[in-house]
Amino acid sequence: MFMLGYIWTYIYTSVLRYWLKWFIRQATGTCELQRICSGYKPGAVRTTKAEYSLRSSKNKVLRGALETNKDNLEQCVAQIMKEKNVKPQKDPLFKESLHICLLQITGNSSLYISVEDLRKEVFNSENQGHEAMLLKLWDLLMPSVKLDSRITKQWGDIGFQGDDPKTDFRGMGMLGLINLVFFSENYTEEARQVLSHANHPKLGYSYAIVGINLTEMAYSLLKSGALKPHFYNTVLGTPDLRHFHQLYCYLAYEFDKFWLAEEPESIMEFNQYREKFHDVVKTHLQDPDVTLTLTVCSKN
Structure with missing residues (x-):
């Protein structure tokens, strides 16, 4: 059956489609x-x-x-x-x-080229802009708590793995940090709500690490072309980085709801539920009318 399907596709695209188009053009004038x-x-x-x-x-x-x-x-x-x-x-x-x-x-x-450039941009502690963005993330999520120092175990409170978050950005580069800051800056209340869920004693997860992981999900979907229907439906023109960051916000917010609803036994099951959520998103993207948009009001 597979071979027959392949042969039919080849015949249609190579021969029949051309003549079908010609015939319809003659009939309709378009x-x-x-x-x-x-x-x-x-x-x-x-x-x-x-x-x-x-x-x-x-x-x-x-x-x-x-x-x-x-x-x-x-x-x-x-x-x-x-x-x-x-x-x-x-x-x-x-x-x-x-x-x-x-x-x-x-x-x-x-858009893919722009996203890829950010992904390849390595977080640099000597870059004042990079450092300022990282500290901004802390201030947005933990406004009433001051960092004891730049390198501190406090970073674990917002879901980083070690004393210095820069090591967690290796996979997604500055793209991971920018997405985290964008969500926190434009949907501050929602980001803090998600962080509070992430710190739940039983259903908690590493907020920042999961956020970076969801950035990888968004990046992979963009690279594969799976996000085209979403952008074609939501952007009547040229999609840009802001639209990609908005998509990340949707993923971060929806994953949190998904995680809480599923009630995993422990964070050790993260990969299993991450893939399950990934499948849900890919199913949505097969709908020609799909719009993966966070429905709460942003600041901008």
């Missing part, structure tokens, strides 16, 4: 991209179909649109309209609709 842009509302379904159409095209101009940078998108749209003989007076909405799709598609690739 190209596939026009039909997609006019037939679907803005969001994941429309942009995903447009992306597939561009990627599957035999036309170099259309395939190249997926690699175009933001500054050249208008010119790219004009070239596509010329290649497909789309007349603005006959389809006045097509230009803007395709432009939005391309902003989302190329923006997702740009």
